[in-house]
Amino acid sequence: MHKCEYPECTENRKKTWGLVPLCAFHYQLILEETLIYYKAPNKKLYEYRLHYLKIAPQISWSRDN
Numbered sequence: 492m493h494k495c496e497y498p499e500c501t502e503n504r505k506k507t508w509g510l511v512p513l514c515a516f517h518y519q520l521i522l523e524e525t526l527i528y529y530k531a532p533n534k535k536l537y538e539y540r541l542h543y544l545k546i547a548p549q550i551s552w553s554r555d556n
């Protein structure tokens with residue numbers, strides 16, 4: 492019920508990203524890649540946001556944006 496939503500992760504949730512529960516480790520991973528992504532001169536979503544894309548299906552409201 493209160494587990495991290497990252498695929499195959501069994502850690503307890505510590506934070507949320509876009510309403511998706513994540514453990515501290517995966518939250519940090521996604522935070523870091525997001526910072527890199529927004530600094531990247533040539534943004535390539537699928538290269539820079541690998542971890543985010545794994546939880547993206549859980550973020551229902553992001554699909555329509």
Ligand SMILES: [Zn+2]
Pocket residue numbers: 495496497500501502513514515516517
């Ligand atoms: Zn996790």
